[in-house]
């Protein structure tokens with residue numbers, strides 16, 4: 705081994721304060737560690753999937769401060785002070801299953817399911833900011849999520865059903881208020 709290789713010292717891990725699925729956390733991570741690896745390998749949150757690891761497929765998508773990001777490209781230190789929501793958090797917030805997840809189930813929005821957590825994160829991020837998106841806006845929101853199984857028909861139907869259900873829920877809440 706060359707001397708120059710021997711002299712490389714790994715940078716020390718540092719403590720990153722953040723919120724994960726509504727719970728305050730402190731992640732002790734080295735500077736080069738990706739968020740996806742922290743979630744899956746350190747925290748056993750395996751909902752975000754490891755696939756291309758170069759930002760092409762969206763299987764690893766999570767929300768950071770409400771914005772969908774590829775966790776395979778996000779350095780953990782970039783999440784300092786931020787709020788991270790994974791697919792586990794989406795289910796927990798809904799008390800078991802989110803209406804978007806139910807719509808995917810009912811409309812056949814998945815086959816192998818590997819892309820589905822990332823798809824649902826992207827749909828949730830879209831609908832939380834824009835409850836009544838156009839078809840073009842839906843396509844744009846899902847442009848970073850690749851599905852190799854479904855042909856997208858079931859996914860599009862699921863998104864439309866989720867939009868309808870969310871509207872109905874909003875209207876019935878408004879009537880109650």
Ligand code: FES
Nearest residue numbers: 755757759762776
């Ligand atoms: S695994 Fe992150 S985009 Fe494919």
Ligand code: FES
Nearest residue numbers: 815817851852853
């Ligand atoms: S359901 Fe298999 S990749 Fe989308």
